[in-house]
Amino acid sequence: MLYHYYRGASMQQTARKEMDERKGGRNSQLVFEVLAGSDRPMTAYQLLAVLRGQGLKAPLQVYRALDQLIDEGLVHKIESLSAFALCTHCEAASHEGAAFTICVKCGRTEEIHDTALGRLLGRLACKQGFRTTSTTVELSGVCEACSNG
Amino acid sequence: MLYHYYRGASMQQTARKEMDERKGGRNSQLVFEVLAGSDRPMTAYQLLAVLRGQGLKAPLQVYRALDQLIDEGLVHKIESLSAFALCTHCEAASHEGAAFTICVKCGRTEEIHDTALGRLLGRLACKQGFRTTSTTVELSGVCEACSNG
DNA sequence: AACCAGTATGTTATGTTATTACATTCGTCA
DNA sequence: TGACGAATGTAATAACATAACATACTGGTT
Numbered sequence: 001m002l003y004h005y006y007r008g009a010s011m012q013q014t015a016r017k018e019m020d021e022r023k024g025g026r027n028s029q030l031v032f033e034v035l036a037g038s039d040r041p042m043t044a045y046q047l048l049a050v051l052r053g054q055g056l057k058a059p060l061q062v063y064r065a066l067d068q069l070i071d072e073g074l075v076h077k078i079e080s081l082s083a084f085a086l087c088t089h090c091e092a093a094s095h096e097g098a099a100f101t102i103c104v105k106c107g108r109t110e111e112i113h114d115t116a117l118g119r120l121l122g123r124l125a126c127k128q129g130f131r132t133t134s135t136t137v138e139l140s141g142v143c144e145a146c147s148n149g
Numbered sequence: 150m151l152y153h154y155y156r157g158a159s160m161q162q163t164a165r166k167e168m169d170e171r172k173g174g175r176n177s178q179l180v181f182e183v184l185a186g187s188d189r190p191m192t193a194y195q196l197l198a199v200l201r202g203q204g205l206k207a208p209l210q211v212y213r214a215l216d217q218l219i220d221e222g223l224v225h226k227i228e229s230l231s232a233f234a235l236c237t238h239c240e241a242a243s244h245e246g247a248a249f250t251i252c253v254k255c256g257r258t259e260e261i262h263d264t265a266l267g268r269l270l271g272r273l274a275c276k277q278g279f280r281t282t283s284t285t286v287e288l289s290g291v292c293e294a295c296s297n298g
Numbered sequence: 299a300a301c302c303a304g305t306a307t308g309t310t311a312t313g314t315t316a317t318t319a320c321a322t323t324c325g326t327c328a
Numbered sequence: 329t330g331a332c333g334a335a336t337g338t339a340a341t342a343a344c345a346t347a348a349c350a351t352a353c354t355g356g357t358t
Contacts, residue, residue, distance in 0.1 A: 025335070045314070058338060063316065079228040080285050082315060082344095099270070101279045112273050120269060121248070121288060124261050129293030130250045136229050136287040139270060144278030174306070194343065207309060212345065231315095231344060 030054050031065040032074065032086075040107045041083035078102065078109060080138050089113045096122070099137035105146035179203050180214040181223065181235075189256045190232035227251065227258060229287050238262045245271070248286035254295035 034050050035042060044062045056062065066084055069075035075084050078100055088111045089098065097118025101110045117137065125132045183199050184191060193211045205211065215233055218224035224233050227249055237260045238247065246267025250259045266286065274281045 027336080043315075059316070060318095061337075064336080079287070099273060101274060101277065101281075103279075104282070110277060110279075112277070114269075114273055117269055117273065120263075120266055121286075124248060124263055124266065125250060125288055125290065128250065128259060128261070129296065130252075130259075130288065130290055131296060132250075132288045132290040133253070134289045136285060136289075137270070138228070138285040139274055139279065139281045140283045140285075141274065141279055141281040147278065147280060176307080192344075208345070209347095210308075213307080 025065070025068070027056065027061050027065040028068045030056070031062060032069060035075065035084065035086050041078050041081055041085040041109055043081075043083045047084070076100070076111070078138060079136050080140065081109075085109055085111070087111065094118075096135060098135070099139065101139045101141065101143065103143035103146055104140055105142055108143060110143070174214070174217070176205065176210050176214040177217045179205070180211060181218060184224065184233065184235045190227050190230055190234040190258055192230075192232045196233070225249070225260070227287060228285050229289065230258075234258055234260070236260065243267075245284060247284070248288065250288045250290065250292065252292035252295055253289055254291055257292060259292070 030051055031047055034047055044059055044066060047066075048056060048059055048062045051062065066075060066077075070077060070084075073090060073095060074087055076087055076095075076098070077084055081102065085100075087095070087098075089095070097114050097116075099112040099114065099117060101112065103109070118135075121132070121135055121137075179200055180196055183196055193208055193215060196215075197205060197208055197211045200211065215224060215226075219226060219233075222239060222244065223236055225236055225244075225247070226233055230251065234249075236244070238244070246263050246265075248261040248263065248266060250261065252258070267284075270284055270286075271281070
């Protein structure tokens with residue numbers, strides 16, 4: 001089931017630029033390209049299904065590639081979907097303040113970057129002496145297009 | 150593997166009060182009690198392992214109980230752990246503005262409730278015409294106790 | 299009581315997501 | 329060359345979640 005692969009060919013320019021210049025492994029490149037050609041997040045197994053054509057055979061190859069891309073800040077995991085999406089704010093120094101809207105109708109996500117959010121979460125953590133290393137902010141609901149349609 | 154069951158017997162009073170008065174099914178009661186006796190979130194299968202002693206046999210029994218408790222607002226799912234924790238802010242009218250800190254060392258979580266956070270997320274969603282139905286805010290890092298220890 | 303419809307629960311099987319463990323290859327540097 | 333560590337390949341399995349169907353309990357109606 002490839003779902004909606006290639007339906008949204010628009011490329012996230014910032015991540016694309018990063019990727020052209022990077023020297024990651026072949027599998028990371030492949031995973032990146034597939035995510036870039038998708039208009040919504042994909043699960044590791046959806047990626048694998050597509051990439052069997054390019055010789056990939058096992059989930060671990062995909063998970064390792066995703067780990068690398070996440071480490072490099074090129075990909076985000078959407079926890080509530082167990083799925084992965086390109087980062088659309090790669091120019092940002094950090095990913096603090098990153099958030100996602102997730103439409104339960106169409107499955108599309110949008111990444112938001114808001115410095116006030118980053119600061120607020122930082123303050124809240126600080127209040128209880130917590131040292132944050134990563135944040136997950138996900139809003140489930142209905143996107144504008146699906147509300148109107 | 151029961152992990153840390155019963156190590157933290159302190160009960161979240163607000164949720165406890167709600168539970169004493171509710172008329173849910175037996176399985177929901179059991180799941181609630183086990184979560185109440187745990188000092189950290191538990192996965193569905195950890196709950197099942199404990200509850201086999203009370204006659205539960207299948208994951209679905211636990212998942213259904215959890216779904217009910219979540220619907221009632223007594224339990225939260227921690228997405229990034231695939232685990233479940235009692236709500237410690239049951240008195241709050243809504244769960245907008247709820248957030249969790251998750252210590253990667255000790256596995257404990259703390260629930261935070263902050264109205265400014267709820268408002269900010271509402272504004273961010275609004276900006277892109279998104280109608281939010283539920284929010285997930287999770288901070289991974291190191292808690293104060295583990296930082297000092 | 300007998301019946302029915304609707305809801306909740308039990309049980310088996312299966313689907314989906316993620317990792318462990320170990321083998322192999324590849325690059326680098328003495 | 330050979331020794332080392334890092335990256336990659338492969339198989340097996342663990343961990344998380346749901347589908348599909350059976351059974352039992354509920355309250356209302358005749």
